[in-house]
Amino acid sequence: MRRFSGSYRSALIIGVQGIRARKLRTLLSMISLFLGVLAVVTVQAGASIAERAMMSDLELRSGYDGTLVIDVMPHEKSPGIVADTVTGSDAVALMASQAIIGEPGVSPINPGAGPFDQPGWGGSTEVCDNNGVCVPGPPTGEAIEVMLTAVSGDLMTYRPLRQVSGSWLDFSTVPSLSPRLVINEEAAKGFADHRIPAEMRMRGATANITPQIIGVVKDGDYQPRAYVRQDELANWVPVSSMSNPEFGMPVQVMTTQGSTVEQVLTAKLRGAGIESYANLTESRKDMENQLKLLRLVFLSMAGLVLLIGVAGILNVGLATVGERVEEFALRRAVGTPRLLLAGIVLAETMLTGLLTAAAAIGVGIAGLKVVSMVIGDSEPLLRNVQFPWDAGVAGIIAGIIAGVLGGFIPALRAAGIPIATVMRA
Numbered sequence: 001m002r003r004f005s006g007s008y009r010s011a012l013i014i015g016v017q018g019i020r021a022r023k024l025r026t027l028l029s030m031i032s033l034f035l036g037v038l039a040v041v042t043v044q045a046g047a048s049i050a051e052r053a054m055m056s057d058l059e060l061r062s063g064y065d066g067t068l069v070i071d072v073m074p075h076e077k078s079p080g081i082v083a084d085t086v087t088g089s090d091a092v093a094l095m096a097s098q099a100i101i102g103e104p105g106v107s108p109i110n111p112g113a114g115p116f117d118q119p120g121w122g123g124s125t126e127v128c129d130n131n132g133v134c135v136p137g138p139p140t141g142e143a144i145e146v147m148l149t150a151v152s153g154d155l156m157t158y159r160p161l162r163q164v165s166g167s168w169l170d171f172s173t174v175p176s177l178s179p180r181l182v183i184n185e186e187a188a189k190g191f192a193d194h195r196i197p198a199e200m201r202m203r204g205a206t207a208n209i210t211p212q213i214i215g216v217v218k219d220g221d222y223q224p225r226a227y228v229r230q231d232e233l234a235n236w237v238p239v240s241s242m243s244n245p246e247f248g249m250p251v252q253v254m255t256t257q258g259s260t261v262e263q264v265l266t267a268k269l270r271g272a273g274i275e276s277y278a279n280l281t282e283s284r285k286d287m288e289n290q291l292k293l294l295r296l297v298f299l300s301m302a303g304l305v306l307l308i309g310v311a312g313i314l315n316v317g318l319a320t321v322g323e324r325v326e327e328f329a330l331r332r333a334v335g336t337p338r339l340l341l342a343g344i345v346l347a348e349t350m351l352t353g354l355l356t357a358a359a360a361i362g363v364g365i366a367g368l369k370v371v372s373m374v375i376g377d378s379e380p381l382l383r384n385v386q387f388p389w390d391a392g393v394a395g396i397i398a399g400i401i402a403g404v405l406g407g408f409i410p411a412l413r414a415a416g417i418p419i420a421t422v423m424r425a
Contacts, residue, residue, distance in 0.1 A: 016347075016351065026348075026352055026355075028312075028316055029312065029313045029316045029317075029349075029352050029356075029406075030352060030355060030356045030359065031312075032308070032309050032311075032312025032313060032316070033306075033309035033310070033312060033313050033352070033353065033356045033399075033402055033406070034309070034356050034359060034360060035305055035308075035309060036302070036305045036306030036307070036308060036309030036310070036398070036402065037306065037309065037353075037356050037357050037360040037395055037398045037399050037402065038360040038363060038364065038395075039301075039302040039305040039306065040299070040302045040303075040306060040360075040394055040395055040398040041357075041360050041361055041364040041391050041392070041394060041395040041398075042302070042364060042391075043295075043298040043299055043301070043302040044295075044299070044388065044390060044391035044394040044395070045364060045368065045387065045388050045391035046298065047291075047294060047295040047298055047299075048388035048390060048391060049385065049388070050294065051291050051294075051295075054287060054291070055283060055284060055287070056160070057220055058283040058287065059159065059160050059283060060159065060160065060161065060162070060218070060219055060220035061159075061219075061220045061221075062159075062281050062283055063158045063159045063254060063281045064158060064159070064160065064281065065281055065282055065283055065284055065285075066256070066257070066280070066281065066282075067158045067159075067254055067255075067256070067280075067281040068254070068255050068256060068257045068259070068262060068278055068279070068280055068281070069252060069253070069254055069278070069279050069280075069281060070252070070253040070254075070255070070262065070265065070266075070276055070277070070278045071250040071251075071252055071276060071277045071278075071279070072250050072251040072252070072253065072265075072269060072274060072275075072276045073250055073274060073275040073276065073277075074243070074249065074250060074251075075272075075274045076240060077240075077272050077274065078243065078250075078251045078269075078274055079095055079239045079240050079241075079242050079243045079251055080239055080240055081265070081268050081269060081272060081274070082095070082251050082253060082265065083152065083230065083239045085261060085264055085265045085268060086152050086153070086253060086261060086265075087152065089153075089255075089259075089260070089261045090153070090157070090255070090256075090259075090261075091152075091153065091253055091254065091255035091259065091261040092151060092152055092153040092154065092155050092157065092158055092253070092254045092255070093150075093151070093152040093153075093230070093251065093252070093253050093254075094149050094150070094151060094152075094155070094251070094252040094253075094254070095149070095150040095230065095239075095242040095243040095251050096147060096148070096149050096150075096243060096249045096251075096252075097147075097148050097150070097202060097203065097241070097242055097243055098112075098113055098145060098146070098147060098148060098202065098203075099145070099146055099148040099200050099201065099202035099226070100143050100144070100145050100146075100200070100201050100202070101143060101144055101145075101146060101196055101198075101199065101200045101211065101226075102141065102142050102143025102144055102194075102196045102197055102199065103141040103142050103143050103197055103199070104199060104201065104208060105138055105141075106138050106139060106140060106141025106142070106143050107138050107139065107140045107141065107143070108140070108143045108144050108145035109140055109141075109142075109143065109144055109190070109194065110144055110145055110190065110224065111145060112145065113145045113146055113147045113223050113224055113225075114145075114223065115186060115222055115223060115224070116144075116186070116189050116190055116193070116224070142194055142195055142196055142197065143196065144187070144190040144191070144194065144196060144224060145224070146183070146187050146223075146224045146225055146226045147221075147223050147224065147225040147226070148202065148225075148226050148228060148233075149225060149226070149227050149228070150228055150229075150230040150233050150242045150243075151169060151227055151228065151229060151230060152230045152231075153171060154168075154169075154171055155169075155227070155254075156168060157254075158254040159219075159254070161217040161218065161219050162217060162218040163215065163216075163217055164185060164188075164215075164216040164217055164218055165215060165216045166182070166213075166214050166215025166216055167182075167214055167215045168182060168215055168217070169182055169214075169227060169228070169229050171229065175229060175231040175232045175234075175235065176212070176232050177232075177235055178209075178210050178211065178212050179200075179209060179211045179212070179228050179229065179232040179233050179235075179236070180211070180212045180213075180214045180228065180229065180232065181211045181212065181213050181214065181226045181227065181228050182213075182214060182215040182216070182217055182226065182227045182228075183213055183215075183216055183217075183224070183225070183226045183227075184216070184217055184218065184219045184221055184224065184225045184226075185216060185217075185218050185219075186221065186222060186223060186224045186225070187224035187225060187226060188216045189224075190224055191213070198210055198211060198212075198213075202237065202241075203241055204237050204238060204240070204241025204242075205236050205237045205241075206236055206237075207236065209236050211226075211228070213226075230242065253265060257280055262278065266278075306398055306401075306402060309356075309402055309406075310402050310405045310406045311406075312406075313349060313352065313353070313402065313403070313406030313407070314405075314406045314407075314409060314410070317345065317348075317349055317406055317407050317409070317410035318409065318410050318413065320348075320410070321345065321410045321413050321414050324414075325417055328341055328414050328417045329417050329418070329419060332417065332418075332419045333419050338415040338416075339415070341411075341414045341415045341417070342411035342412065342414060342415040343411075344414070345407050345410050345411040345414045346403070346404065346407045346408070346411045348407065349403040349404070349406050349407025349410070349411075350400060350403035350404060350407065351403070352403060353398075353399035353400055353401075353402045353403025353404075353406070354396070354399050354400065354403070355399075356399050356402075357395045357396045357398065357399025357400075358399075360395050360399075361391075361392050361395045361396075364387065364391065364392075364395070365387045368385065368387050369387075372385050
């Protein structure tokens with residue numbers, strides 16, 4: 001390892017001695033600089049956590065970066081072609097329809113699978129015939145309507161749904177005659193507030209189904225939604241009815257770019273005259289400019305606070321040099337170079353900045369740990385969150401920059417002290 005030269009080593013040693021000799025002034029400098037460095041550390045850590053939160057929310061809805069999403073346009077043949085192609089592969093097919101869970105012969109409390117806190121979101125419960133003649137529908141009862149997504153494989157491979165309670169769909173077991181459902185948090189509100197019987201009805205089913213609710217997940221959807229294994233739903237509903245073309249919702253396939261499934265599926269759909277659109281998920285790239293702007297705004301605000309700390313360390317440095325005029329003049333008289341005198345002052349301010357950065361990083365780590373312990377249970381994103389290393393690096397850089405800026409003018413003044421000053425001492 002390359003060692004410091006004699007001049008640098010001397011400046012560092014004398015700087016440490018100066019800090020030890022003037023503990024109170026060093027403490028005052030650290031106090032004035034502490035808030036600025038802590039602001040930089042906090043902003044950097046907050047920006048990293050906010051970036052993680054934004055990416056996590058995007059991944060909930062769109063999938064991991066690199067996931068190829070193929071939207072197959074509504075068509076009576078779409079579900080069958082997709083099911084035949086995806087079965088036995090690593091790709092996952094999502095077929096969306098609607099189902100009503102609860103009392104038979106009644107209207108759901110949230111028509112159209114609307115959110116429970118938005119009454120009337122899904123429209124009225126009237127029943128209309130082909131001629132446009134509408135009559136009042138059945139009375140509202142203990143039933144809720146959900147968006148039902150039939151899944152052909154482990155969706156967690158492509159979308160990081162967050163487990164809230166219970167378990168996720170297990171595709172390693174034999175399909176059950178009683179379909180197992182995993183509902184999202186919005187659907188869980190309806191089951192928590194109402195006594196809903198375990199009976200499900202949907203378009204195309206041969207009979208009403210008795211489902212089992214085995215878990216709750218957070219999926220980023222504001223509508224009540226339930227996930228079910230496609231092969232379990234197929235015991236009661238033909239594949240062609242698992243996606244309702246009347247809703248205008250495409251059948252979605254998630255796979256990797258360049259996979260065999262993509263090529264085979266595209267060829268089959270083209271042969272059947274069905275349109276499909278493939279999109280590569282690049283959430284981080286799409287959000288890059290927004291994330292940069294967010295980080296820049298907060299760092300600018302932290303920089304203003306840091307400048308106040310620099311002004312404080314500058315004032316203390318100028319006062320210290322004024323008191324040490326005779327010392328520096330004497331050092332010049334015995335042959336100390338001007339550059340070394342400037343280095344002594346800069347070494348003191350830079351060491352002060354590094355000590356302040358270490359204190360600010362320590363407070364930041366402790367603060368994040370406390371926040372994680374206090375609200376980690378209610379905010380899963382903050383549960384066992386680790387202090388971002390880039391925030392620590394930013395704090396060290398901020399401390400060094402503050403030390404250089406705060407000590408530059410005092411260093412110039414120390415280097416400019418004439419030797420004749422020692423004669424007046």
